[in-house]
Amino acid sequence: MASNKVTFIFPEVKEMPSRFRNALGKYLITINKACTNCGKCIEVCPYAVFKSGMKRPKALSDHLCIGYDCSKNDYYCVNKCPEKAISLRLNPSFEVLGDRRWPAELLASTWNMAASGELPANLNYKTGNSGGGFDKIGILFPEKSKKEEDDIKNESLDGISTAIDLNHSQDSRPEVTIPIPVYLGGMSFGSVSIVTMLSRVRAATNLGTFCCTGEGGFPEELIPYSDHIITQVATGLFGVKEETIKRVRIVEFKYAQGAKPGLGGHLLGDKVTPRVAAMRQAVPGTALFSPFPFHSVYSVEDHKKHVDWIKEVNPKTLVSIKVSTPTDVDMVAVGAYYAGAHIIHLDGSYGGTGAAPEIAKKNIAMPIEYAIPKVHKFLTSEGIRNKITVIASGGIRSAYDMAKAIAMGADGICIGTADLVALECIRCHHCESGRGCARGIATTDEELTNLMNLEWGTQRIINMYISWRRQLMRILKRLNMKSVTELTGRTDLIAHIDHIHNRKLNGILEL
Amino acid sequence: MAHKYHILTSPTPARFKPITKAGIIAWEEGCLKCARCVKKDCVYKVYEKRSLDSRQMLDSLDTACMDCFRCVQNCPNRLIQKSINPLYKALGDNYWTPEIIENIWNQAENGRVPVSGGGYHGPFSGPGFDAMWTDMSEIVRPTRDGIHGREYISTTVDLGRKLMSLEFDSGGKLISSPPPLVEIPLPVIFDVLPWSPGGKGINLAFLEAARNTRTFAVIHQADFMTDMDEYVPNIILFADDDVLKLSKEMIRRLKIIELPDSGNVMAIQEHLKKINPALVIFIRFRLSRNASVRAAALAKEGAEVIHLTANENGMGKAEDPLFIKDRIRQIHSHLIEAGLRDEVTLIGSGGVAMAEHVAKLVICGADAVAVDIPLLVAMECRVCRRCTEGISCPVDLENIDYAWGASRIRNLISGWHNQLLEVMGAMGIREIRRMRGEMGRAMFFEELEKEIFSGMGIKGLINGK
Numbered sequence: 012m013a014s015n016k017v018t019f020i021f022p023e024v025k026e027m028p029s030r031f032r033n034a035l036g037k038y039l040i041t042i043n044k045a046c047t048n049c050g051k052c053i054e055v056c057p058y059a060v061f062k063s064g065m066k067r068p069k070a071l072s073d074h075l076c077i078g079y080d081c082s083k084n085d086y087y088c089v090n091k092c093p094e095k096a097i098s099l100r101l102n103p104s105f106e107v108l109g110d111r112r113w114p115a116e117l118l119a120s121t122w123n124m125a126a127s128g129e130l131p132a133n134l135n136y137k138t139g140n141s142g143g144g145f146d147k148i149g150i151l152f153p154e155k156s157k158k159e160e161d162d163i164k165n166e167s168l169d170g171i172s173t174a175i176d177l178n179h180s181q182d183s184r185p186e187v188t189i190p191i192p193v194y195l196g197g198m199s200f201g202s203v204s205i206v207t208m209l210s211r212v213r214a215a216t217n218l219g220t221f222c223c224t225g226e227g228g229f230p231e232e233l234i235p236y237s238d239h240i241i242t243q244v245a246t247g248l249f250g251v252k253e254e255t256i257k258r259v260r261i262v263e264f265k266y267a268q269g270a271k272p273g274l275g276g277h278l279l280g281d282k283v284t285p286r287v288a289a290m291r292q293a294v295p296g297t298a299l300f301s302p303f304p305f306h307s308v309y310s311v312e313d314h315k316k317h318v319d320w321i322k323e324v325n326p327k328t329l330v331s332i333k334v335s336t337p338t339d340v341d342m343v344a345v346g347a348y349y350a351g352a353h354i355i356h357l358d359g360s361y362g363g364t365g366a367a368p369e370i371a372k373k374n375i376a377m378p379i380e381y382a383i384p385k386v387h388k389f390l391t392s393e394g395i396r397n398k399i400t401v402i403a404s405g406g407i408r409s410a411y412d413m414a415k416a417i418a419m420g421a422d423g424i425c426i427g428t429a430d431l432v433a434l435e436c437i438r439c440h441h442c443e444s445g446r447g448c449a450r451g452i453a454t455t456d457e458e459l460t461n462l463m464n465l466e467w468g469t470q471r472i473i474n475m476y477i478s479w480r481r482q483l484m485r486i487l488k489r490l491n492m493k494s495v496t497e498l499t500g501r502t503d504l505i506a507h508i509d510h511i512h513n514r515k516l517n518g519i520l521e522l
Numbered sequence: 523m524a525h526k527y528h529i530l531t532s533p534t535p536a537r538f539k540p541i542t543k544a545g546i547i548a549w550e551e552g553c554l555k556c557a558r559c560v561k562k563d564c565v566y567k568v569y570e571k572r573s574l575d576s577r578q579m580l581d582s583l584d585t586a587c588m589d590c591f592r593c594v595q596n597c598p599n600r601l602i603q604k605s606i607n608p609l610y611k612a613l614g615d616n617y618w619t620p621e622i623i624e625n626i627w628n629q630a631e632n633g634r635v636p637v638s639g640g641g642y643h644g645p646f647s648g649p650g651f652d653a654m655w656t657d658m659s660e661i662v663r664p665t666r667d668g669i670h671g672r673e674y675i676s677t678t679v680d681l682g683r684k685l686m687s688l689e690f691d692s693g694g695k696l697i698s699s700p701p702p703l704v705e706i707p708l709p710v711i712f713d714v715l716p717w718s719p720g721g722k723g724i725n726l727a728f729l730e731a732a733r734n735t736r737t738f739a740v741i742h743q744a745d746f747m748t749d750m751d752e753y754v755p756n757i758i759l760f761a762d763d764d765v766l767k768l769s770k771e772m773i774r775r776l777k778i779i780e781l782p783d784s785g786n787v788m789a790i791q792e793h794l795k796k797i798n799p800a801l802v803i804f805i806r807f808r809l810s811r812n813a814s815v816r817a818a819a820l821a822k823e824g825a826e827v828i829h830l831t832a833n834e835n836g837m838g839k840a841e842d843p844l845f846i847k848d849r850i851r852q853i854h855s856h857l858i859e860a861g862l863r864d865e866v867t868l869i870g871s872g873g874v875a876m877a878e879h880v881a882k883l884v885i886c887g888a889d890a891v892a893v894d895i896p897l898l899v900a901m902e903c904r905v906c907r908r909c910t911e912g913i914s915c916p917v918d919l920e921n922i923d924y925a926w927g928a929s930r931i932r933n934l935i936s937g938w939h940n941q942l943l944e945v946m947g948a949m950g951i952r953e954i955r956r957m958r959g960e961m962g963r964a965m966f967f968e969e970l971e972k973e974i975f976s977g978m979g980i981k982g983l984i985n986g987k
Contacts (some may be wrong), residue, residue, distance in 0.1 A: 031595035039600075104594050104604040110643035143646025151979055241829050266660045270641060273658030273948025275668055302668055303947070316552060337658045340966055352596040360655065361642040367623070368635050370941045372642040374878045375948045377660045381970045384978075406641070428641055441637025449590030453639065459565070500773040505978025509971065515982040 019174070019190040022217045024128030024477050025370035027470045029074075029435065030463060034126075036074025036119060037105050037134065040088075045096040046293060058132060067096075074119065077133035080409075083404040111362065113438050114140045114430075117408060124478040125433035125471040137411040138522060139222050144361075144380035145412045147508045151518030152198035152489050158340040159491075168484040172494040175423045177261070177400050178329050178353050185262055185327055191480050192423035192495050193413065195430060196404055197225030197243050197263070201278065201287045202365055203431075203453045204460040205232065209469025211430055212236045217473055223263055223425075226276070226301060228290035229255040241331065244321070246275065247301030249291040256324045262354065263331040264317060266304060269405035270363020272335035272376035279443075284455065322351065329353040331402070336360055336382040341389035347399070348390070354400045356425060357382050362405030364427045364453070366443045379405045379416070387420020387500050396500075410482035420500040433475040434468055524948050526674055527707040529735055529936035531633030532902070534929040536902055539575050539728055540627050540915050543610045543620070545584035546593070547603045560596040569593075617835040622875050623899055626934060630900035633933035635940050640929030650836050651844045651879045653967035662950035669947035677942055677954045679709045679890050681778070682802045683826035695919040701826060702800045704738075704777055708939055709884060709954055712739035712931075713871050714760060714891035716834050719909040721920035722747065727927025728897060730754040734928060739741050740780060740892065743768070758804060773797045780829060783807035783816070788823045804829045809849045814856035821862040829869045830888075834895055836873025846873055847886045854887025854959050863959075877941035887959045900934040901927045 014444050018428045025410030028034065030072035040060060042052075046067035053061040053068050058075040061068040070076075078099065081087045089097050108115035114129065120136030123129065130136055140148045155163070200208055202225065209232055215222035224233065228250020233240055237258045244251050245265040256262055267273060273508040278287075280298040288295040308314050317360040318330050331354035332347040334340070337426040342355065347355045359379025363372065383403050390396040413424050432438070434452050447454030492498060503517050511520065546568070548561075561569035568586045575582070584607055593602045613620040621644075625636055647653050665673035666949050682703035689698045710729045725745060732739040733756045741750065743763040750757065758778040761768065765781065773779070773794055781787050784807050791803045805820055806829040807813070830853065832838050832846040842849065850870050857863035870883045871892030883891050899905065902917040909915055942954070951957050977983055 029595070031592070032598065033593065033595045033600055035595060102603075103547070104591070107589070107604040107606050108591070110639070111645050112643055141644075141646040142648075146646065148975075148978075267658065272951075274944055300668065304659075304661050304663055306666075310661070314661070334660050337660065338963065343660055361646075362638065363641045366637050366639040368637050368941065368944055370635070370876075370878050371944060371948065372638075373644060373658050374654075374882075375945065377655050377965050377970065378646065381965075381974050384974050425595055436640070437589070437591050438640050438643065439591075440638040440640045440643065441590070443587050443637070446565060448586065449592055502978045503980060503983050507971075507975035510975045511979060514980065516979050520979070 019219050021190070021219075021460065021477060021480070022473050024474050025470050026127055027467055027474060028126050029122065030467060031435070034072070034074040034122065035102070035104065035108060035115075036076060037102055037116070038073055038076045038078045039100050039102045040070035040073040040076060041100075042070060043096045043098070045094040046092075047094055047218070049093060051091055051093060052088040055091050056088055057086060060088070060240030075123075075132070080133055092167035106122070108437065110438060111141045113140045113408060113432070118432060118438065121409075121429060121432045122435060125475045126206050128474040128478045130478065131483070137409055139408060144406070145408075145415055147522075148380070148505050149414050149508065149520040150411070150414060150418070150486060150490075151504050151506055151516055151520055151522040153491065153518050163489055164485075166488065168481065170490060170493065171484045171487050172496075173480050173483055174494075175400070175496060177423075179398050179400055180351075180353050181398070184329060184353070185260070187329055189423070191218055191220055191476060192417065192483075193476065194220045194241065194402070194423070194425055195222035196425045196427040197223035197241070197265070198427060198453075199227035200230050200290065201227055201282055201284075201455060204451065204455060204463070205230065206460055206463050206465055206468055207431070207434060207452050209233070209465055210434065210463075210472060212240065213465070213469040214430075214472035214476070215239050217469070218476055221261060224250075226250070226265065227278075227287070228252075229258070230290065230398055232520075234258070235486050237393075243333075244317075245301060246298065246303060246305050247291075249299065249301065253324055256321060256328070259325070259328060261329045261331055261354070262325065262350075263333050263354075264321075265333045266308075267335035267336055267358070267376075268333070268363060268365075268498075269358035269360050269376070269379070270365050271371045272337070272358075272360055272373075272509060273303060274302035274368065274371050274383045276365070282455065285453075310504050311346045311350060314346065318351045331356050336376045336379065336405075338377070340377070340382045341385050344386045344390060344399075344401070345393055345395070348395050352399065354402055355386070356402040356404065357386060357421075358425075359403070359405030362428065362430060364442075379407070380419070383416055383419040383421050384502060391500070410479035411486075413479060414483055414486045414498065415505055417495060417498045418501045418505045420447070420502070422496070422499055429475065430472050433471045434463065435471075439520075478519055527622055527677065527736075527939070528631075528912040529932055529939060531933045531936045532929060533632050534630070534926060534933060536627065536631060537922075537926075538902060539578055539580050539585055540624070540631075540902075541607060541609045541613060541904070542585045542587075543607060543624070544589045545581075545605045545607045546587050547605050548583065549601045549603075552599050552601055554599055556598055558789060560593045560602070563596070564593060565590060618875065618895065618899075618905040623905060625876065626896050626899040627902070629937035630902075630930040630934045635937055635944070647967045648691045650873065651876075651882050652848060654847065654885075655965040656878075656881060656884055656885065656945050656949060657963040657965070658948040659860065661949040663718025664947055664950055664952035669943045673952070675943050675946055675952045677708050677939065677946075678705060679867075679955060680705050681804075681827050681869075681890065683824070683867070684865055686865060691824045702802050704802050706737045706890070708735065708935070708942075709738050709888075709890035710880060710935065710938065711758065711869070711890060711892045712892040712897055713831075714740045714742055715894050715898060717907060717910045720905075720913040721922070722749070723922040723924045723927060724901070724919060726924035727749070727901065727922065727931060729756060730924055730928035731897075731931035731935065732756040734932050738778060760806070761892070765794070770797050773801065776801065778802045778804060778827075780804035780806050783820075786984075788820075788825070791824070791826075801825055806831060808832070809844075809846060810842045811874075813838065813842075813849060814853045817853050817866075817868070818857060818860045818862060821857060821860070821866040825866055827867040827869060829871065829892065831892075832870075834873060843857045846870055847882055850883060850888050851886045851961065858959075877938040878945065880938060881957070882964070883941055884954060884958050885960055885964045887961075889955075889958055896934065897931050900930045902930075
């Protein structure tokens with residue numbers, strides 16, 4: 012049982028403000044020349060928007076401002092200012108920020124969590140604006156009075172377990188438990204900077220979970236964290252060595268990825284630096300193609316041979332099979348189980364971080380919201396659901412998406428994009444342009460890499476997951492559950508708002 | 523092995539600066555003139571290379587910015603803000619969105635498949651073509667060495683009527699005579715435009731591009747000019763004026779004539795075939811509720827190619843509630859039930875705006891598609907439709923150089939071809955003729971929503987049981 016391992020001690024949240032001078036928020040506050048520097052605004056604002064200044068206070072943290080809704084409060088700075096020197100307006104840049112899947116509010120919320128571990132006061136931190144899937148699915152909470160709800164809000168979350176086991180096969184291989192139902196998805200060295208890579212690995216280590224290397228090898232800097240690394244065997248077999256397979260507790264076979272289901276990868280020649288080339292056992296400056304699919308797998312038997320090979324090389328490792336979401340994803344999952352996999356990892360089509368043709372991102376394979384229930388249902392009817400771990404990824408953006416994915420039938424989830432957002436990715440989608448990511452996250456350019464330091468990056472990711480964990484525990488508490496494992500497959504506790512007409516629901520729907 | 527189909531592309535810059543999404547507002551007032559201005563740090567050198575296009579009055583600040591927000595976030599006095607270019611928002615309409623127009627412009631310029639990082643950014647689904655996903659296969663691949671490898675993924679289709687069996691006499695001599703077929707290397711032909719500015723450059727660009735890509739362009743009978751003579755092998759002449767006006771010589775030179783559907787269309791087909799037995803006849807009609815019945819009747823009477831058209835938003839006649847992909851699914855299935863599907867060729871057109879729409883229409887049962895507006899957009903059209911009111915074109919399409927236009931169209935079609943290969947490769951299909959009607963290899967929004975979500979949220983019902 013996972014619940015007897017709650018003794019894990021989680022890292023502390025530490026303040027890690029934006030590394031840029033002006034954090035991006037929904038509102039802008041300006042103080043004009045009428046200000047007498049009386050300090051009233053600093054005193055009244057509970058969100059610590061203002062800091063004292065020489066001539067007048069500075070609204071340095073106006074990204075924490077809750078905006079016009081504050082006007083009903085008796086601490087509304089605009090009204091409180093004796094000189095009427097404060098003005099509040101919408102930040103024009105905020106409108107430009109984000110997209111349908113990650114609207115500005117969700118980005119800013121995630122930055123908020125990464126900065127302080129706290130939820131934002133007045134932003135939608137739960138869903139995006141995609142008009143479907145997770146964004147139209149709510150959780151059904153038991154009907155309770157206002158007082159009961161308030162009581163729950165203040166009750167302690169102690170004793171609620173968010174841990175999950177990754178080995179359900181009952182074979183002789185070790186039990187692996189992670190204290191949060193999340194591990195961090197593969198992003199290869201070269202696609203992200205070494206600082207980004209190490210930040211994620213170190214955060215995963217601190218959180219007692221795992222981070223995948225992605226295709227392309229196992230940089231030496233990662234060796235101290237080997238117990239928390241999943242190494243990937245992908246179709247190009249780049250960087251796959253016996254020693255790296257032997258070093259880890261989980262090996263992941265990547266058949267396909269949600270970012271570009273059914274498509275191969277292509278690392279441009281100028282990205283194949285001497286270091287990248289050495290790790291991938293290739294020639295510097297030569298473009299490297301990662302084919303699709305595995306050229307040694309034509310059948311489920313070939314696939315089993317693959318799994319057996321890894322198990323032979325490392326008698327203690329667990330094996331995860333990462334696949335995308337075709338029409339027959341349920342059959343694929345069953346095949347993975349019978350080949351001896353411990354984990355079936357479903358990567359939905361709307362996720363991914365790497366560069367991919369837009370036609371593939373939008374059109375090929377199904378969104379994860381369809382794939383999870385389909386697979387869960389089929390594994391259950393085949394009588395093998397409790398013998399394999401289902402991990403879902405691809406388009407999971409928030410703690411609420413996580414809870415919904417688990418209720419749909421996943422044991423846990425895998426995250427990529429949200430980590431990058433915690434590091435202040437702005438989702439401009441220009442990862443590959445010019446010198447690479449202008450924000451220093453997905454680049455190997457030295458100057459850009461130096462925009463971020465390791466301590467900051469590590470802590471930002473830790474903060475976000477600590478916040479996600481608390482949100483998940485609160486959801487479990489409200490559902491009267493003691494462990495996240497109770498939530499798996501509880502499709503009776505979620506509902507899609509387009510499919511609730513004339514129906515008696517199992518609770519109060521909350522989006 | 524067949525010669526590999528490859529479209530030559532060459533970078534073909536736009537004549538006008540394209541309208542882009544993002545702009546920068548930099549307020550000069552209050553600038554501290556600090557020594558380390560954030561503008562110097564711009565990774566893309568947007569400020570350093572700032573310039574004004576005096577013809578269009580466009581500031582390069584509004585066209586070169588890549589949205590990294592670093593200047594916005596680092597300016598000590600917060601004097602820089604981002605904005606969405608209002609001209610961008612105003613492009614096109616609900617169907618022909620600014621994103622689609624921008625996507626076509628980019629491909630027309632460089633011939634490359636649009637690629638970006640950071641996952642998908644759009645809505646979960648949408649109406650029409652956006653209510654459908656295509657399949658992928660985890661272990662089946664179409665070729666040994668990738669979609670651009672030595673093996674060939676064929677996108678070739680035949681247009682014409684097919685015999686279901688061959689008959690031989692007692693001496694083993696073939697007695698059935700196979701009807702003529704026209705082969706095109708990509709399931710795309712160029713259609714007549716629902717609207718366009720005048721000037722003959724547009725038609726000539728279509729024809730030149732059709733010749734270069736080895737496909738056909740539909741030309742109105744009335745628009746045919748003597749300077750198009752050299753393009754006759756790539757012309758589908760749409761006899762929407764008076765077919766009897768066509769000279770016998772012209773009928774003999776053409777490979778394809780398109781006829782508007784009418785009560786005596788089969789008689790006209792017979793008449794034309796008497797003059798030129800090698801001629802392939804297209805019969806064109808607007809999709810409607812009874813399109814299936816009409817298509818089956820025509821197929822039964824010997825129609826060779828049926829060209830089903832929708833309006834520019836993919837909708838049929840006013841009372842038809844079905845989008846083109848759904849109507850074609852129905853027609854395809856109806857023809858299968860009637861045992862007629864493989865005898866005729868179906869072409870769909872109207873609302874085809876992106877490469878994925880070609881793949882999706884083929885999966886829904888069309889053998890090929892006809893494209894219209896995207897070809898004009900490739901030549902910088904902004905879908906403002908001012909030409910429909912007789913106002914001059916903001917990008918001067920009346921006076922384009924046809925060779926330039928053809929190059930832009932060629933680039934676009936090359937991009938579409940490569941994207942078609944991506945979709946087919948992911949499905950493990952190496953022959954587009956086998957993708958036609960493969961609806962089991964696609965996922966439809968309405969069906970999945972019902973299957974997955976309708977059983978959720980009911981007390982005692984877990985996994986819908």
